[in-house]
Amino acid sequence: MFLDEERSVAFELVPHMASALEAASLLELERGESHRLANMFRTIGQPGLAVATTLAGGGVSAVSLAQLHTWVGAHCPSLAVMMTMHHHTVAGVMAASSFLPDIQGLLSAVARDNLLVASGFAEGRAHADILESTMAVEKTAHGYVVNGSKKPCTMTHHFDAITFGVNYIDPDGQTHLGIGVGFAGDSSIERKKFWSVPHLQAADSHEVMFNNLLVPESMMYFSKVVDDQLDDDQQGTGNHLFAIWFQLLASASYLGMASALARRALSSHKGSPDDRALLLTDLQGATMALRDLAVSIDENRFLRRDLARAQATRFAVQEAVNRISTRAFEIIGGMAFMSDEEVAYLLVATRVLAFHPTSRAASSHFLCEQLS
Incomplete structure (x- = not known):
């Protein structure tokens, strides 16, 4: 049967969501409101699949996660895009937690509370580290003030948390790459319509702007070992x-x-x-x-x-x-x-x-x- 193995993985990992997708027509999902897909992902899509079991997550392998994405892509392209941005961010943070141990609290919250995480990273921008950013970051007595925007940003109106790369230069002129986290309810985060074509519109990919977003030090994670303690082959x-x-x-x-x-x-x-x-x-x-x-x-x-x-x-x-x-x-x-x-x-x-x-x-x- 076509996509049989992928279907088995989907029904093993997210049985209720898999059933819902099979019961609906593709265009019904794609032309519906984006909140329907976001709510489906949050409530029956297991957002913590990529989080380790030690942090209350699913601990799902990359092989199984890729099969799940293939099956979802065949039934609801916009949901697959949402899941791509969420899972690649969470899985990347999970893998980077060995460098950034303090970020494990966020991962636990994703798994425990079924949080949806938007990606504000460069996502593989050529000739630049993925954590590099064009956003301006300023250190203050109360934390870090961030200004800038990300577009398109999938799940613009539906994310619970958004992670973004930061490129902070300290008073000594040294550059620090790291990860910042913002939360949906912050009044310093603004949304602006960006995606105007009908295809993949249900993925809710618009512009997210940070207007003097204050990120407390507890939500800003800098690596002290990435690159500067690795040899040339391992750099990055x-x-x-x-x-x-x-x-x-x-x-x-x-x-x-x-x-x-x-x-x-x-x-x-x-x-x-x-x-x-x-x-x-x-x-x-x-x-x-x-x-x-x-x-x-x-x-x-x-x-x-x-x-x-x-x-x-x-x-x-x-x-x-x-x-x-x-x-x-x-x-x-x-x-x-x-x-x-x-x-x-x-x-x-x-x-x-x-x-x-x-x-x-x-x-x-x-x-x-x-x-x-």
């Missing part, structure tokens, strides 16, 4: 945690969207055997590439060359997603395109993976350096 280990997790979960989510088109094509019994075989080959190849990346994450491989492999995997999957969706679209045929709105919606939605950082052009030098 702590910062790469977030980027590698992001490439895995984003790729898995969009592969799910392409899989939804492939499922329609295969069930239509149209197309030549060659076309159908090529479709299945790309699906299998992309699935196994993501499985290999997930296994490396579960083995705690987060060095520079691992980031390069993660980026290369993402671009390979991105190309496969494009081929899968295009071939499936052609097999399904023009009559289905004219009579089934989901077909056209999914075709466009799969292309959005190309717009997530980091870009292929910006990564070329790094990939050649690390992989050649």
Whole structure:
């Protein structure tokens, strides 16, 4: 059965959400209010899956989490995007907690209270650590004052907490990379409409602005060991945690969207055997590439060359997603395109993976350096 293994994982990890997604039509979910998806994620989607069991979380492996994202992507693309931003942030923070032990309190709260966490990170911006930020940070007697914005920011109106990279320069001129945390009810956090296209609109991706947001020292986490105590090969280990997790979960989510088109094509019994075989080959190849990346994450491989492999995997999957969706679209045929709105919606939605950082052009030098 198509996506059978992914479906089993979904019903094992989030049975109530999986049942709800199967019972609803894709377009009904995609064109509904974003709060419906956010509430579903918060109440029956287990936001603490990526948190360790020692912190009351699910302790789910990267392999299982990627399979879950693929299955959700096939049933509700906007929810898969929401989950990508939340889970890559929480999983990255979980992995970085060895560098930032004080942040474990936030992780426990996510698991205990089912908090939704928005991502305000650079998310793999080329030639910059993921914790680097364009936001202005000023140290005061009461904590840190943060100004700046993040757009698009998924779950703009529905997050409980938002994490963001900080780039603080102390009075001695030394730069400190770290993680700041803000909370939804703070009056210094403003939301502004940004996303205007209909595709993936239910993911609630708009602009979040920080206007003199005061972050107490207890909610600002700086690493004292990342980079400056590591050798050249390991440089960036702590910062790469977030980027590698992001490439895995984003790729898995969009592969799910392409899989939804492939499922329609295969069930239509149209197309030549060659076309159908090529479709299945790309699906299998992309699935196994993501499985290999997930296994490396579960083995705690987060060095520079691992980031390069993660980026290369993402671009390979991105190309496969494009081929899968295009071939499936052609097999399904023009009559289905004219009579089934989901077909056209999914075709466009799969292309959005190309717009997530980091870009292929910006990564070329790094990939050649690390992989050649």
